[in-house]
Amino acid sequence: MSAKTSRIQSAIHRVLGWLAFSCHDMSRLSSQAADTTLPRLTRVRMSVHWLICKWCRRYRAQIALLRGACSQLGSGTSEAGPALPPEARERIRKNLCDHGGH
Amino acid sequence: MTHPTENGPAKMPEPAVSPDTWLAEHGDCLYRTALLRVRNPDIAADLVQDALLAALRTTEKFAGRSSVRTWLLGILKHKICDHFRKLGRETNFTDLAFFQDEQNDRFDDQNFWDGDECGPRAWNTGGDETLTRTEFLTALHACLGKLPERVSAVFLMREMDDEPCTTICETLGVSASNLWVMLHRARMALRHCLESTYFSPAPSPQK
Numbered sequence: 001m002s003a004k005t006s007r008i009q010s011a012i013h014r015v016l017g018w019l020a021f022s023c024h025d026m027s028r029l030s031s032q033a034a035d036t037t038l039p040r041l042t043r044v045r046m047s048v049h050w051l052i053c054k055w056c057r058r059y060r061a062q063i064a065l066l067r068g069a070c071s072q073l074g075s076g077t078s079e080a081g082p083a084l085p086p087e088a089r090e091r092i093r094k095n096l097c098d099h100g101g102h
Numbered sequence: 103m104t105h106p107t108e109n110g111p112a113k114m115p116e117p118a119v120s121p122d123t124w125l126a127e128h129g130d131c132l133y134r135t136a137l138l139r140v141r142n143p144d145i146a147a148d149l150v151q152d153a154l155l156a157a158l159r160t161t162e163k164f165a166g167r168s169s170v171r172t173w174l175l176g177i178l179k180h181k182i183c184d185h186f187r188k189l190g191r192e193t194n195f196t197d198l199a200f201f202q203d204e205q206n207d208r209f210d211d212q213n214f215w216d217g218d219e220c221g222p223r224a225w226n227t228g229g230d231e232t233l234t235r236t237e238f239l240t241a242l243h244a245c246l247g248k249l250p251e252r253v254s255a256v257f258l259m260r261e262m263d264d265e266p267c268t269t270i271c272e273t274l275g276v277s278a279s280n281l282w283v284m285l286h287r288a289r290m291a292l293r294h295c296l297e298s299t300y301f302s303p304a305p306s307p308q309k
């Protein structure tokens with residue numbers, strides 16, 4: 001990147017940071033937004049940042065995707081992961097029998 | 103177990119009280135879920151047993167609103183919560199190194215993502231299909247395994263069980279502010295791990 005470009009970028013970042021948070025702040029705030037309602041002005045400033053910053057837009061979308069993926073893991077439909085070991089299975093089966101199951 | 107009643111033919115109880123069937127059809131799924139949460143295979147197997155025993159005792163409360171698997175997973179979830187509650191408020195010092203990693207090298211000196219090399223890359227997700235693909239879920243399992251245990255417990259309770267923050271704080275003995283830090287760092291670390299191990303896309307095009 002040329003010195004001139006990086007000075008321009010630096011100036012844009014200074015304004016953006018004052019107006020609408022740094023990307024570092026945005027990563028923290030995007031996470032917090034998933035768990036709580038942020039103040040309105042904060043949300044407005046975040047929207048401004050997202051308008052301009054593709055990386056933070058991606059970050060927001062990607063952590064949302066991960067949320068969906070983890071929710072999927074919890075739904076019990078996935079086959080990914082190890083099976084119940086045979087000896088544990090047998091021990092459980094025996095204990096279930098002892099407690100009155102058939 | 104069915105038996106004729108004075109009101110007429112016997113009704114099949116819902117679900118059929120057959121723990122052997124539950125174990126055969128749902129044992130692996132319950133085990134995988136427990137193992138993801140507690141990481142220790144013996145504890146995971148014990149939790150599966152506890153859940154199935156609890157299910158045996160409460161079949162009359164199963165209203166048939168959901169599938170048997172969903173019902174059993176719900177019971178397992180409570181057993182996992184009980185497990186974490188009993189562990190109490192331990193501080194795991196190995197977690198502190200994780201907390202200090204804010205991936206600062208990926209931000210420039212004004213705290214913006216430092217260009218296409220360091221910022222989040224475009225992921226080729228291929229639509230909803232990605233989330234169910236076995237390779238993706240295996241990669242997700244692996245990345246979750248890299249989180250410190252306590253952070254993983256917090257994260258999964260939030261993202262997998264959708265528990266409110268107050269419940270997580272109470273169950274795991276963390277303060278609200280620590281909870282937010284843990285969730286933020288977990289999301290950041292997980293995103294980065296999946297990007298570098300699974301998505302690995304080509305460099306982004308020029309903006």
